[in-house]
Amino acid sequence: MTALLEMRAVRGGYGGVDILNGIDLAVREREIVVVIGPNGAGKSTAMKAIFGLVAVREGEIRFKGQDITNMAPERLVPLGLSYVPQERNVFPSLTVQENLELGAYVRRDDAAAELAEVLALFPVLEERRQQAVGTMSGGERQMVAIGRALMTRPELLLLDEPTAGLSPRATELIFERIRAINQKGVAILMVEQNAKQALAFADRAYVLVGGANRYEDSGPAVLAHPEIAEMFLGG
Amino acid sequence: MLVDLVQLTIFGLVVGGIFALGAVGVSLLFGILRFANFAHGDMMTLGAYLALVFVGPLALPMWVAFPAALAGTALAAVAIDRALFKRLRRASPVILLISSFGLALILRSLIQIIWGPENIVYWTDIVLPWRLGEIRIRPPHVVMLAVTVALVVALHLFLTRTRIGKAMRAMADDPDLARITGIPTERVILWTWALGGALAAAAGIFLAVDTRLNPLLGWNVLLPVFAAALLGGIGKPYGAIAGGFLLGVAGEVSTLVLDPVYKPAVAFAVIVLVLVYRPTGLFGGR
Amino acid sequence: MELVGLLSFLVFFLTLSGIYAVMALGLNVQWGFSGQFNIGIAGFWAVGSYTAAILTTPESPFHLGGFGWPFLPSALVAALLAAVIALLIGLICVNLRTDYLAIATIGIGEIIRLVLKNEEWLTNGVRGIPAIPRPFSGLGRELEALLFLGLVVATILVVYALVERARRSPWGRVQRAIRENEPAALAAGKNVLRFRLEAFVLGAAIMGFGGALYAHFAGFISPEAFDPLFATFLVWVMLIAGGSGNNIGAVLGAFAIWALWSGTQFMTAFLPIEWAARAGAVRVLLVGLLLQVILITRPEGLLPERPPRPAVRD
Numbered sequence: 045m046t047a048l049l050e051m052r053a054v055r056g057g058y059g060g061v062d063i064l065n066g067i068d069l070a071v072r073e074r075e076i077v078v079v080i081g082p083n084g085a086g087k088s089t090a091m092k093a094i095f096g097l098v099a100v101r102e103g104e105i106r107f108k109g110q111d112i113t114n115m116a117p118e119r120l121v122p123l124g125l126s127y128v129p130q131e132r133n134v135f136p137s138l139t140v141q142e143n144l145e146l147g148a149y150v151r152r153d154d155a156a157a158e159l160a161e162v163l164a165l166f167p168v169l170e171e172r173r174q175q176a177v178g179t180m181s182g183g184e185r186q187m188v189a190i191g192r193a194l195m196t197r198p199e200l201l202l203l204d205e206p207t208a209g210l211s212p213r214a215t216e217l218i219f220e221r222i223r224a225i226n227q228k229g230v231a232i233l234m235v236e237q238n239a240k241q242a243l244a245f246a247d248r249a250y251v252l253v254g255g256a257n258r259y260e261d262s263g264p265a266v267l268a269h270p271e272i273a274e275m276f277l278g279g
Numbered sequence: 280m281l282v283d284l285v286q287l288t289i290f291g292l293v294v295g296g297i298f299a300l301g302a303v304g305v306s307l308l309f310g311i312l313r314f315a316n317f318a319h320g321d322m323m324t325l326g327a328y329l330a331l332v333f334v335g336p337l338a339l340p341m342w343v344a345f346p347a348a349l350a351g352t353a354l355a356a357v358a359i360d361r362a363l364f365k366r367l368r369r370a371s372p373v374i375l376l377i378s379s380f381g382l383a384l385i386l387r388s389l390i391q392i393i394w395g396p397e398n399i400v401y402w403t404d405i406v407l408p409w410r411l412g413e414i415r416i417r418p419p420h421v422v423m424l425a426v427t428v429a430l431v432v433a434l435h436l437f438l439t440r441t442r443i444g445k446a447m448r449a450m451a452d453d454p455d456l457a458r459i460t461g462i463p464t465e466r467v468i469l470w471t472w473a474l475g476g477a478l479a480a481a482a483g484i485f486l487a488v489d490t491r492l493n494p495l496l497g498w499n500v501l502l503p504v505f506a507a508a509l510l511g512g513i514g515k516p517y518g519a520i521a522g523g524f525l526l527g528v529a530g531e532v533s534t535l536v537l538d539p540v541y542k543p544a545v546a547f548a549v550i551v552l553v554l555v556y557r558p559t560g561l562f563g564g565r
Numbered sequence: 566m567e568l569v570g571l572l573s574f575l576v577f578f579l580t581l582s583g584i585y586a587v588m589a590l591g592l593n594v595q596w597g598f599s600g601q602f603n604i605g606i607a608g609f610w611a612v613g614s615y616t617a618a619i620l621t622t623p624e625s626p627f628h629l630g631g632f633g634w635p636f637l638p639s640a641l642v643a644a645l646l647a648a649v650i651a652l653l654i655g656l657i658c659v660n661l662r663t664d665y666l667a668i669a670t671i672g673i674g675e676i677i678r679l680v681l682k683n684e685e686w687l688t689n690g691v692r693g694i695p696a697i698p699r700p701f702s703g704l705g706r707e708l709e710a711l712l713f714l715g716l717v718v719a720t721i722l723v724v725y726a727l728v729e730r731a732r733r734s735p736w737g738r739v740q741r742a743i744r745e746n747e748p749a750a751l752a753a754g755k756n757v758l759r760f761r762l763e764a765f766v767l768g769a770a771i772m773g774f775g776g777a778l779y780a781h782f783a784g785f786i787s788p789e790a791f792d793p794l795f796a797t798f799l800v801w802v803m804l805i806a807g808g809s810g811n812n813i814g815a816v817l818g819a820f821a822i823w824a825l826w827s828g829t830q831f832m833t834a835f836l837p838i839e840w841a842a843r844a845g846a847v848r849v850l851l852v853g854l855l856l857q858v859i860l861i862t863r864p865e866g867l868l869p870e871r872p873p874r875p876a877v878r879d
């Protein structure tokens with residue numbers, strides 16, 4: 045079975061300086077894949093490279109068999125790929141509803157069904173539809189950000205640290221919702237610092253160090269790996 | 280004293296409307312392309328002279344000339360983006376800034392070459408002001424204020440009800456996220472130039488009706504227009520409108536205590552105070 | 566006769582380009598070194614010119630004056646006053662983002678222009694200050710002009726030596742570091758504000774001195790002469806064309822662009838007579854287009870910045 049997303053020997057970075065030194069990574073349909081690694085390992089950079097925001101100098105990236113290396117974001121979204129960046133992932137001066145509607149911008153048709161689905165997934169957003177997102181809490185913003193990315197009905201959702209800075213309660217809720225999204229058939233590629241919790245429900249996981257992947261296994265196996273546990277999971 | 284205050288406030292609202300129409304474009308362009316468009320004043324001038332073509336040689340009434348000049352300036356703004364700024368999309372914002380400064384001079388000299396450096400008026404007939412007790416109101420001012428309000432309402436509907444308008448606000452909020460979302464950013468940029476150009480033309484025409492046409496018409500108000508955009512918060516069209524009216528009234532009322540020749544200094548003082556104490560504008564922008 | 570005419574034109578040309586070269590060096594300190602965008606060049610220029618004019622002209626009922634100072638002290642005070650104004654402005658504005666500082670500096674230029682135009686007791690308003698003495702008067706027109714050119718060249722050399730030394734010094738390296746990566750410079754414990762302020766003030770002082778030279782060269786100044794277009798725009802085109810960050814580039818750019826600017830005068834001489842009033846606009850248009858072409862095709866200028874590397878320092 046071919047993978048939904050495949051990165052082969054990807055090298056690239058910012059302005060001529062390579063941050064990624066050969067990344068090999070795959071996500072199959074309906075999978076939850078988690079990427080962990082120390083700060084500055086290049087996890088966010090890898091996500092940006094997939095989404096055409098960081099120049100790939102070598103190697104290739106394929107999505108559903110199609111070469112998408114260095115493809116601009118506005119062309120990736122219609123293919124069924126969505127991305128929630130680590131920071132600045134909502135339009136703060138726009139309302140919840142407007143944020144979500146803009147998520148569906150690439151669709152020509154009315155996105156009422158998707159909007160209803162997202163609001164069903166995050167019921168707190170329902171009563172706040174007309175509120176400016178900039179005035180909302182971190183957890184609520186994250187819901188808007190994920191909801192926005194879902195509006196195109198993606199097959200693969202890229203999430204960069206969706207629980208960074210959230211309270212344990214909000215973290216738990218976001219993780220639980222991510223699994224619900226996955227259950228509807230959306231594959232997930234997620235960078236996480238709350239590694240223990242994320243690995244517990246990941247189908248597979250990659251450990252990224254110094255811009256290259258060093259280790260790959262099923263989520264629980266990575267969790268059980270003594271060295272990794274010591275390095276990233278706080279013993 | 281109270282009469283003076285009311286009178287000046289009326290003038291201030293008229294002038295403030297002009298600043299507001301200019302500032303909306305500056306603010307949106309700043310938010311989306313990340314540079315202060317120093318050619319915005321000269322786009323206002325261009326709009327005012329285009330209207331002159333319609334009311335002068337073509338002898339059309341102003342209500343025809345006005346939308347025609349708005350459309351013409353919008354087209355010119357789009358053409359300028361295609362010819363110039365599109366080639367500098369990847370350049371640093373400061374290069375864009377310098378380029379727009381150069382563009383300001385190109386536009387101004389073109390206007391001077393075509394229409395000459397003299398002062399020109401649209402029409403010469405004198406309209407007597409209406410009197411409300413001691414307060415005098417000039418009929419053109421009433422029309423200008425009404426049209427300004429209509430334009431602001433139209434702008435509001437455009438920005439909140441249309442797909443492209445919402446995309447424009449989104450992009451002014453965060454251009455990178457707009458790209459990630461899949462919004463066609465180049466299309467939004469074109470629409471922003473068109474909108475900014477049209478509103479600048481309206482501001483320029485009003486300014487010319489209020490004073491006289493000359494090649495420095497728009498450059499002379501660039502400072503308060505920038506001040507209004509900063510006051511409102513960069514990338515915030517509604518802030519820019521509020522900033523424009525505030526600045527217009529403040530400038531006129533300041534003449535109660537300040538020599539009118541130093542009116543531009545009020546705009547400058549506002550800029551400095553805002554930048555130092557509230558760099559994101561009164562209403563919190565970027 | 567022909568030859569004399571040509572030579573005196575050449576001296577005139579070199580003197581004026583030389584004054585622009587001083588301005589371009591000043592702007593290079595602010596923009597090229599430190600990355601601060603100043604569109605108020607005309608203002609600092611005017612402050613320098615008016616200070617020199619007021620300090621050196623004889624008593625006049627129309628404006629402040631009658632001090633009768635010689636050239637050098639008055640030019641130094643002109644530089645000092647420009648520096649003080651820059652310091653006051655800088656204390657408020659210099660930590661602003663580049664684009665905000667740019668907006669603030671148009672305001673400064675505008676206010677200075679308003680003061681010069683309206684404070685008649687000080688500047689004689691729009692009628693300007695005439696009869697500004699020339700430093701070498703009484704030696705005959707040709708010699709006088711030649712010596713004045715020598716003075717301008719000497720100024721360029723001194724200013725060049727000064728700013729080139731500054732550029733190569735640790736101070737210059739910190740400026741570049743701040744310009745390229747302010748957070749990193751902050752993290753390295755540099756007092757970013759102070760460094761930027763120093764560059765802004767130094768640049769303004771150089772412009773003030775250049776303004777003094779200009780006043781003596783022109784002999785008559787009025788607010789008209791400090792049209793933001795002329796002063797500010799041309800200096801910017803010069804620095805960008807020459808290569809910002811590169812001091813030789815700044816000087817070269819000044820001479821090249823002034824030559825081009827003068828060249829456009831010859832071109833517009835061929836325009837039909839009814840276009841005479843528009844010749845100035847045609848020239849501005851040409852230079853404006855030239856700037857766009859440079860920005861699009863060669864934004865680093867004729868001589869790009871070459872950061873001095875400590876390893877190869879002699």
Ligand SMILES: Nc1ncnc2c1ncn2[C@@H]1O[C@H](COP(=O)(O)OP(=O)(O)O)[C@@H](O)[C@H]1O
Pocket residue numbers: 058063081082083084085086087088089090
């Ligand atoms: N926009 C950028 N420009 C230059 N370097 C960057 C940029 N963003 C990140 N980096 C560098 O790339 C490296 C990897 O960063 P990142 O991918 O964000 O790490 P992670 O997400 O794993 O913490 C870091 O050394 C960081 O300094």
Ligand SMILES: [Mg+2]
Pocket residue numbers: 087088089130
């Ligand atoms: Mg990261």
